Amino acid sequence: MHDLYDLAIIGGGINGAGIAADAAGRGLSVFLCEKDDLASHTSSASSKLIHGGLRYLEHKEFRLVREALAEREVLLKKAPHLVHPMRFIMPHQPHLRPAWLIRAGLFIYDYLGKREQLLGSEQVFFESPDSPLKANFSRGFEYSDCTVDDARLVVVNAMQAHEHGAKIMTRTICLSAQRMAGVWVLELEKDGQRLWIKAKALVNAAGPWVAQFIQQSLALKPAYGIRLVQGSHIIVPKLYAQNKAFILQNHDQRIVFAIPYLNQYTLIGTTDREYTGDPNTVEISPEEINYLLDVSNAHFKTPLTALDIIATYSGVRPLCDDESDNPAAVTRDYTLALDVTLDEAPLLSVFGGKLTTYRKLAEAALEQLKPFFGDLAPHWTESALLPGAEQFSSxxxxxxxxxxxxxxxxxxxxxxxxxxxxxxxxxxxxxxxxxxxxxxxxxxxxxxxxxxxxxxxxxxxxxxxxxxxxxxxxxxxxxxxxxxxxxxxxxxxxxxxxxxxx
Ligand SMILES: Cc1cc2nc3c(=O)[nH]c(=O)nc-3n(C[C@H](O)[C@H](O)[C@H](O)COP(=O)(O)OP(=O)(O)OC[C@H]3O[C@@H](n4cnc5c(N)ncnc54)[C@H](O)[C@@H]3O)c2cc1C
Known part of the structure; x- marks a missing residue:
């Protein structure tokens, strides 16, 4: 006899772990398998921000920005050890974006989502010689967002799921799954051994593998296309003393962050480029390194060369294909696809998403699955502390x-x-x-x-x-x-x- 669960989840990134925590806390029996380690792919390769996404306003993604802005305050309370307020400085570049446009954007940013702990935006002036910026930058704007330990956010969600009874298996790949007699039967492999489990519903949170999993492991057709967009970062010795991040505007209309990292370093990223390779082996290219060094050198007094780089990392954004020409403009919002036929077990696939909105994505996923589980408890994660936040004073x-x-x-x-x-x-x-x-x-x-x-x-x-x-x-x-x-x-x-x- 194979174990029967209410919900089987494929993928131990932020979305799989977040859905597992939410579902287990509502009383469902949950199984999650991750082919590698928790957070070993996109969810540990991010810019490590819990942010509204100022630049998404330019793409009119108001729904996403509103939800993400409000989630900053929620996550600051849920995990005060992992999520921290950070001030962001945008040096003004009038030929790239006029001041009125930035002021309007920041006004929306300040008021679109709930803001309790985070300070609003303001205009700032850079006094040389104290400023880390080159002398041609005399003024700019400052606003709030948050930083996060991305991989640990995934781990604490998996812990929370486990503490509500979920079974979490890492280094366990789901090779295939089939609908049989009203349930899903999953074929798994761990340490070279085959094992099988059954589940009443299946969640595909395989990130960059979401479409491949549907086609190859389920022999079905994905409801949406997926765009794989690579993003890379470089880690260099601390570029400046201030504990503030910079949001740097580049000539190509993209922005690059320089973020204080682990006290001793500055994290610089990210890039956006179409990716067609294997997401397991993604790595930074020489062009991306030069791009990030050039943006940094155009702004900061401290010059950087490739020799200054201590480490790099790269990830693949699994974005829902909205047919944009420009990889930087593809929507960062999430889409959930429910596949269900009469009397058959449901399949819910996650396309896209941000670390920032993982909790709302999980709530939306459970809302879609609710009809299949009669007495499902209501949503609960907004005010529930994540492991490590209990009795945390400061x-x-x-x-x-x-x-x-x-x-x-x-x-x-x-x-x-x-x-x-x-x-x-x-x-x-x-x-x-x-x-x-x-x-x-x-x-x-x-x-x-x-x-x-x-x-x-x-x-x-x-x-x-x-x-x-x-x-x-x-x-x-x-x-x-x-x-x-x-x-x-x-x-x-x-x-x-x-x-x-x-
Ligand atoms: C460069 C970059 C910067 C970013 N910066 C930010 C940011 O600052 N803030 C923010 O909010 N968001 C950011 N994001 C977005 C965010 O990182 C992603 O949206 C999020 O991590 C996606 O999580 P996921 O769970 O969908 O995918 P993943 O983290 O990739 O998880 C999917 C998991 O599924 C597993 N899997 C796949 N197939 C199988 C199988 N058959 N069996 C078992 N397991 C399987 C994989 O091994 C993988 O671990 C960034 C993304 C990138 C790439």
């Missing part, structure tokens, strides 16, 4: 408490823990009272206790899962340090397997 307060509990722990690790785990840090620390009780130090403040926690509670399997997505320590770790961590993880995995067999 960053400083939690940092003080950790410092008090773990004698001798360095300030950098304390801060990193607060921002990554919020109040779940206490599950990580357990009974430890000093640095010596945190176990082996793999370098840069990564101790065995944190690794154990990530394996036990956050589905981490490899050093990449831990360093790249859950802690961001990959920017500091050497190959040898990472190898030591992988050896530890292999031993830990074998130990857990033996324990399970016994």
């Amino acid at each position: 960053i400083d307060q939690l940092a003080t408490e950790i410092g008090y509990k773990i004698k001798g722990l360095d300030e950098y690790t304390i801060q990193r823990w607060v921002y990554a785990y919020g109040t779940r840090v206490w599950s990580l620390i357990k009974q430890a009272g000093s640095v010596h009780e945190l176990g082996l130090n793999f370098g840069h403040g990564l101790y065995a206790l944190e690794v154990d926690y990530l394996v036990e509670h956050e589905w981490a399997v490899s050093s990449e899962d831990i360093l790249k997505r859950r802690t961001k320590l990959y920017l500091q770790f050497s190959v040898d340090d990472a190898q030591q961590l992988d050896d530890y993880l292999t031993a830990l995995h074998e130990h857990r397997m033996k324990k399970n067999v016994a």
